[in-house]
Amino acid sequence: MQVIITNMTISEYCQQMKEKKIIVNHNYQRSGKIWPPAAKSYFIDTLILGFPIPKLYIYQVTDLKTRKTTKEIVDGQQRSTTILSFYNDEFKISGNSQFRGRKFSQLEEEDQSKFLNYQLGIDSFVNATPDEIRQTFKRMNSYTVPLNAQEKRYAISQGSFKWFITELSNRYAETLKSIGVFSEKELSRMDDAEFLSDIISTLFYGIERFSNSGLDKLYREYEDDFPNSVEINQQIDNAFYWILKWKEIHRTAIVKSYNFYALLLSVIHHLYPNPKLMEVRSVEKKHGFTDDIVLFNLSQLSEVLENKNSIEDKSKYSDFVKAASATTTKGHREIRFKYFCQALEPQIV
Structure with missing residues (x-):
């Protein structure tokens, strides 16, 4: 297994999602719950203000017959779909955010630029088996501090x-x-x-x-x-x-x-x-x-x-x-x- 560590702007990431080069594979979804508006808004607010977020993890697969490479989101599906939804002007920011009541198209140009140019940290798994992906997260979790209540x-x-x-x-x-x-x-x-x-x-x-x-x-x-x-x-x-x-x-x-x-x-x-x-x-x-x-x-x-x-x-x-x-x-x-x-x-x- 090879892990390629890269960065990608939100603009680039959304474009690849729209072109189906990066896709959601629900087999990897860890929770069936959909983020409510407050969660989506808080996340988008975080991006516009430039605060860091956890890495996204992608499983890169190449079809040897068609030679076509696709990237499946292993971890970060809710974040990815929320980013794309806001990029597509599908919801307004709510809550106590300074951007409350605005879709992407209604943001100031400076804030649109901050959102589009935000650098997403991405780890891509190449030539990995499903077991190796499972092992990756097990090993990562074994070194993290246990969550309190x-x-x-x-x-x-x-x-x-x-x-x-x-x-x-x-x-x-x-x-x-x-x-x-x-x-x-x-x-x-x-x-x-x-x-x-x-x-x-x-x-x-x-x-x-x-x-x-x-x-x-x-x-x-x-x-x-x-x-x-x-x-x-x-x-x-x-x-x-x-x-x-x-x-x-x-x-x-x-x-x-x-x-x-x-x-x-x-x-x-x-x-x-x-x-x-x-x-x-x-x-x-x-x-x-x-x-x-x-x-x-x-x-x-x-x-x-x-x-x-x-x-x-x-x-x-x-x-x-x-x-x-x-x-x-x-x-x-x-x-x-x-x-x-x-x-x-x-x-x-």
Whole structure:
């Protein structure tokens, strides 16, 4: 078997697909699911903006009688058909893309050029048997880092909720890193997407122990449509608006992911009282917070976590200290949530 490593512009690739020099062989299709509009749009947006994508793999076959060579797409069929479909002006970009509402022909000339001249990385298998192709992918997969639960969720789902979380995490990834919730490594393993999914799950179903199966269910439930997107976006955006004002608590123990889960929910709950969260802590709707009071209260909580001996009356924080660890049990989550709710009010206790 010989592997030829090449690059091809999208313009060249689409022309060869139109001429049937590169064809789709559905025997190689690993998933029967067709990408929804959100997935197609996100992919095209990625290409126009020049971000890298995985290689395409092609099986090159020559008919000795006709001496005709064809290339069958082994891996990358959804990407290839999406590229060709957009090239043919068959759909508009949707979602939060800056190119929203435009077909290829409606893009600015500069952006059309970026799309057409994008360099696709292609590995072509020549003189390969089906077994050698199977072995290729088995060997490649044996050296990759195993997917975590959120990465598996993303690999399986192409539904509305996944693309909502994708846009949300893209919007807040840098913020979550800068205030100290996640490291760059954690962001690269999609901890932020899992965290935001968990927040939304709690808004819908109440505080529960963290559960991968519960998040899997959420992605399945909103596979076809996520009608709450505008409402949830507003709640999370407004909560981040206030938290970003409280710079003194950034990069403290309070914004460790397991504590930030409770803080973010408590801010949302005060701004938009949530029926499920009312079962844990009753609050009155607020239109904003008194920064000085909130910062003082949150600083007290931060201080008791980072320097327990500096607080005179430690007894009133004992439950919080016990619960403020990297645990995701329902009981500990509820205790943390109650304390943060209290911190947003005039008196912490």
